[in-house]
Amino acid sequence: MQGYNYTMDNKYDIIVLGAGLGGLCAAFEASKRGQKVLLLERHNLPGGFATSFVRGRFEFEPSLHEMPDVSSIEEASGVVRYLKDEAGLDIDFVSIPDAYRVILTDKNVDVRMPFNVPAFIDAVEREVPGSRGPVTAYMDLCEEIQDTFRYLNEHEKDLHYGDLLKKHGNFIRTGAYSAEQVADSLKIPREARDLIYPYWCYLGVPMDRMSFSIWAALLNSYISWGAVIPKRRSHEISSAFIRGIQENGGEVCFNTRVDQVLTADGRITGVETEAGERFSCRALVSNASPTLLFDSLISPKTEVPAAARQNISSRKHGFSLVVVYLGLDAGPDELGLEDYSYFIAPHMYTDQLYQKIHELDNEGIMQAAVCLNIANPDCSPPGTSILALTAGFRSEAWAGVTPQEYFNVKGSIAYRLITQFEQATGTGIRQHIEEIEIATPQTFARYTGAYDGIVYGYEPEPWDSIVPRALSAGNETYFANLQFCGGFSFRCHGYGSSILSGKTAVDKTLEFLEAQA
Amino acid sequence: MKVTIKGPLRDTIAFVRTLKKRNRVFKKAILKSLSPAPMNLLAAALHPREQRMRITAVKQDTPSTRTYRLEPEDEKDSLAFFRAGQYITIEETVEGTPVSRPFSISSTPDEAAQNNFYEVTIKTGEDGFFAPWSQREWQVGTRLTCSEPSGTFYYEPLRDTRHVVCLAGGSGITPFRSILRDSLHHYPDVRFTLLYGVTGPNELIFGNELSALQESYPDRFSLVRVFSEETEQDRVHSGAGQQNETGFITAELIRKYIPKRGGKSGAKTNEEPALPSVFICGPPAMYDFVSCELEAFSLPPRRLREENYGHFAADPAQVGRDNKPMGWVITVKKDHGSRHAGQKKVLTADPSETVLTALERAGLNPPAFCRSGECGWCRSRLVSGEIYVPEENDGRRQADLKFGWFHPCSSYPRSDLVIEVPRNPIGRRR
Numbered sequence: 001m002q003g004y005n006y007t008m009d010n011k012y013d014i015i016v017l018g019a020g021l022g023g024l025c026a027a028f029e030a031s032k033r034g035q036k037v038l039l040l041e042r043h044n045l046p047g048g049f050a051t052s053f054v055r056g057r058f059e060f061e062p063s064l065h066e067m068p069d070v071s072s073i074e075e076a077s078g079v080v081r082y083l084k085d086e087a088g089l090d091i092d093f094v095s096i097p098d099a100y101r102v103i104l105t106d107k108n109v110d111v112r113m114p115f116n117v118p119a120f121i122d123a124v125e126r127e128v129p130g131s132r133g134p135v136t137a138y139m140d141l142c143e144e145i146q147d148t149f150r151y152l153n154e155h156e157k158d159l160h161y162g163d164l165l166k167k168h169g170n171f172i173r174t175g176a177y178s179a180e181q182v183a184d185s186l187k188i189p190r191e192a193r194d195l196i197y198p199y200w201c202y203l204g205v206p207m208d209r210m211s212f213s214i215w216a217a218l219l220n221s222y223i224s225w226g227a228v229i230p231k232r233r234s235h236e237i238s239s240a241f242i243r244g245i246q247e248n249g250g251e252v253c254f255n256t257r258v259d260q261v262l263t264a265d266g267r268i269t270g271v272e273t274e275a276g277e278r279f280s281c282r283a284l285v286s287n288a289s290p291t292l293l294f295d296s297l298i299s300p301k302t303e304v305p306a307a308a309r310q311n312i313s314s315r316k317h318g319f320s321l322v323v324v325y326l327g328l329d330a331g332p333d334e335l336g337l338e339d340y341s342y343f344i345a346p347h348m349y350t351d352q353l354y355q356k357i358h359e360l361d362n363e364g365i366m367q368a369a370v371c372l373n374i375a376n377p378d379c380s381p382p383g384t385s386i387l388a389l390t391a392g393f394r395s396e397a398w399a400g401v402t403p404q405e406y407f408n409v410k411g412s413i414a415y416r417l418i419t420q421f422e423q424a425t426g427t428g429i430r431q432h433i434e435e436i437e438i439a440t441p442q443t444f445a446r447y448t449g450a451y452d453g454i455v456y457g458y459e460p461e462p463w464d465s466i467v468p469r470a471l472s473a474g475n476e477t478y479f480a481n482l483q484f485c486g487g488f489s490f491r492c493h494g495y496g497s498s499i500l501s502g503k504t505a506v507d508k509t510l511e512f513l514e515a516q517a
Numbered sequence: 518m519k520v521t522i523k524g525p526l527r528d529t530i531a532f533v534r535t536l537k538k539r540n541r542v543f544k545k546a547i548l549k550s551l552s553p554a555p556m557n558l559l560a561a562a563l564h565p566r567e568q569r570m571r572i573t574a575v576k577q578d579t580p581s582t583r584t585y586r587l588e589p590e591d592e593k594d595s596l597a598f599f600r601a602g603q604y605i606t607i608e609e610t611v612e613g614t615p616v617s618r619p620f621s622i623s624s625t626p627d628e629a630a631q632n633n634f635y636e637v638t639i640k641t642g643e644d645g646f647f648a649p650w651s652q653r654e655w656q657v658g659t660r661l662t663c664s665e666p667s668g669t670f671y672y673e674p675l676r677d678t679r680h681v682v683c684l685a686g687g688s689g690i691t692p693f694r695s696i697l698r699d700s701l702h703h704y705p706d707v708r709f710t711l712l713y714g715v716t717g718p719n720e721l722i723f724g725n726e727l728s729a730l731q732e733s734y735p736d737r738f739s740l741v742r743v744f745s746e747e748t749e750q751d752r753v754h755s756g757a758g759q760q761n762e763t764g765f766i767t768a769e770l771i772r773k774y775i776p777k778r779g780g781k782s783g784a785k786t787n788e789e790p791a792l793p794s795v796f797i798c799g800p801p802a803m804y805d806f807v808s809c810e811l812e813a814f815s816l817p818p819r820r821l822r823e824e825n826y827g828h829f830a831a832d833p834a835q836v837g838r839d840n841k842p843m844g845w846v847i848t849v850k851k852d853h854g855s856r857h858a859g860q861k862k863v864l865t866a867d868p869s870e871t872v873l874t875a876l877e878r879a880g881l882n883p884p885a886f887c888r889s890g891e892c893g894w895c896r897s898r899l900v901s902g903e904i905y906v907p908e909e910n911d912g913r914r915q916a917d918l919k920f921g922w923f924h925p926c927s928s929y930p931r932s933d934l935v936i937e938v939p940r941n942p943i944g945r946r947r
Contacts, residue, residue: 472539
């Protein structure tokens with residue numbers, strides 16, 4: 001190649017593999033702290049799933065539904081506070097008015113759920129009289145779990161069991177159980193769970209297998225703090241990080257795929273790109289998943305310890321998504337769209353809903369729909385709106401789809417999701433479609449390189465939730481100068497977790513490098 | 518409040534045991550190779566980073582037009598499947614200058630899947646640089662590197678009407694050759710009317726093929742040839758479903774071929790909207806003319822699809838404003854970092870050319886697909902300086918506007934510029 005052949009220095013303190021949210025945060029933090037940083041990204045855009053795309057008059061949000069908004073809560077720590085105050089990034093946020101509208105078509109449920117815990121409990125009580133007591137206890141418990149996570153964050157380095165047990169007994173006593181087991185124990189009526197559970201799809205594990213701890217933290221953070229989105233799609237977050245990295249003197253290379261992670265003597269020594277360039281580093285922060293790294297990227301393969309391969313073989317990979325992005329030529333008023341976030345399903349039995357996503361042609365799946373204009377009225381021209389319909393799918397369900405079948409298969413899923421949305425909400429949207437794109441696990445694999453197009457990381461069952469992951473971190477460090485960030489790392493998936501994991505990865509990397517020096 | 522699930526002690530023990538369970542699960546693991554995963558393989562099949570091809574046949578369609586058949590250089594490779602109407606970008610080096618051009622695939626997706634070829638059809642006269650060069654240089658055996666198929670100019674059953682009006686001008690027929698053959702075969706409930714404008718019968722590309730297609734689908738495909746010069750049109754077949762007209766594709770002409778609502782039976786078909794989806798592809802002069810004519814129909818934007826690969830009309834009053842006689846200086850920093858300013862490349866840009874063209878003319882190798890401002894593949898950082906972007910070709914993201922990123926392919930320099938351009942991952946020259 002001639003032209004833009006990169007003739008960079010080839011020695012770095014820290015190489016960050018992948019400019020997804022975790023990688024962006026890691027490169028930002030490492031460069032801020034004076035490290036010589038190289039961020040390598042295969043795509044021509046930063047962000048991974050946190051990006052945007054333009055079709056005609058519309059700029060679509062590919063993945064973000066909402067981020068919990070901590071700005072209103074003084075003592076809260078969380079991702080929005082990190083982005084604004086700690087990282088000081090220039091991102092404009094807009095607020096989401098209500099938590100969600102849940103429509104369960106087989107159960108005749110159609111309820112708008114508000115943010116704010118007392119209002120949320122009131123809404124459940126109105127629909128399920130007599131539920132106030134147990135639901136209040138449940139929400140209190142969720143708040144307590146969230147508090148413990150804050151405590152864990154603050155004591156990341158000096159954590160020990162005794163202290164945790166003494167001060168945070170409820171966290172410990174519920175920590176081994178699924179969200180369903182805890183709800184059973186607190187005698188939450190089934191009808192109340194129908195209203196409380198819709199966020200399960202943000203984690204993608206059915207409630208009878210989902211770690212209660214992570215569920216409680218998620219539910220509490222949304223309901224008690226409210227939620228925000230960036231004004232210019234999540235590409236604004238990613239672009240703000242890139243600006244920050246460049247201002248800090250970090251280097252970013254787009255269109256640069258890493259094909260090999262080089263090792264010697266149990267250490268990562270550098271990377272080799274598809275163009276054959278080699279860059280060496282003292283430490284690697286990988287936004288690529290452990291699965292990709294240990295199964296295919298590390299070279300020579302014999303350097304991958306058996307334990308690392310056991311690790312990635314035993315963990316359950318999360319699900320992927322199908323998203324139908326619609327640019328509509330009528331405003332939300334005209335269409336009758338009043339809500340930002342809709343959760344639509346025949347019922348809220350999450351184990352059954354999860355089963356459905358193992359095949360492509362099942363009826364009665366759950367969808368999460370977002371009308372961006374309700375929170376962000378200027379996101380598209382006057383008299384238009386942006387609607388995105390999202391459904392989880394296991395990537396395996398797509399495994400047999402050939403290139404020739406692909407466009408028809410996704411078209412028929414889109415047709416069903418549009419129909420389901422119209423029937424549940426009583427709106428007519430299909431005659432207003434001006435732009436339509438349909439993303440599938442293939443699409444996510446294409447743009448992010450994620451293993452099997454998976455959007456979520458490993459499923460957070462109780463044994464593979466945040467706390468077991470954090471407590472096992474020492475045992476499961478297979479290369480001393482390698483840290484992971486992103487949705488497959490210890491904080492589990494989601495925007496906030498992915499971003500903050502980048503900071504943790506840098507903390508740990510610097511600890512390691514300082515110990516070396 | 519103290520919460521217990523199965524008893525305080527049991528709960529605590531259970532918590533501690535989550536770690537034991539974790540270790541137990543790992544120990545029991547059956548080691549297997551996980552990669553490559555099916556979705557990564559499907560992505561690679563549908564969207565290869567590049568496709569290396571060779572020309573296996575050349576057909577002279579008209580005196581000024583040739584169709585090239587492209588097959589994988591390595592017979593074991595499969596060409597990427599696509600949606601009829603999409604284009605590929607061919608990367609070439611013309612007289613020492615690396616350039617890329619998007620061309621609609623004029624063959625069908627089925628032909629790619631079953632016979633492993635694409636066809637592209639190139640007419641001289643509309644591109645004064647690349648097309649004549651390709652006609653001189655390309656022959657059977659020539660090797661080419663091209664992109665994956667891309668673009669959004671395709672029939673989409675979830676959006677478009679069951680009656681589609683196609684307006685083609687000159688070589689703008691190329692995507693329609695693919696769309697018509699593919700859709701007539703795969704969408705039995707969709708009808709097409711093609712109004713195909715050329716100067717005269719000699720310039721009809723795929724004339725015989727289109728006639729034959731009309732005869733195969735007499736109820737669902739109407740073919741209207743529109744000759745701008747009134748000569749010899751008698752010798753072009755016309756009959757049921759195939760008409761010849763003289764002049765241009767005017768509102769009056771379009772109206773003549775848009776059937777009335779409700780169809781012959783008079784039965785009300787609520788499904789069918791009053792106005793059909795209209796697809797347009799042709800040279801810039803045709804767009805300008807047809808766009809004005811279509812105003813009479815007040816088509817909502819959802820009923821209008823355009824392919825304009827690289828042809829767009831910048832406002833002459835904007836381009837070259839404050840024209841400096843020597844042109845603007847563009848300083849290209851070679852990477853996104855700030856540490857390598859020493860390796861910058863400086864070039865001079867003619868104010869009437871896009872930044873992308875200036876980069877290519879200077880022998881650089883920037884990424885580029887659509888050349889219309891739409892796809893964003895050339896997205897680069899504008900460190901300093903002022904650019905002009907024609908409004909209809911401004912596909913920039915809102916955050917890119919905020920943080921100073923732009924699309925060189927649809928941007929004209931208005932001052933000296935300092936920019937950063939990402940590398941082109943497609944290996945052009947070998």
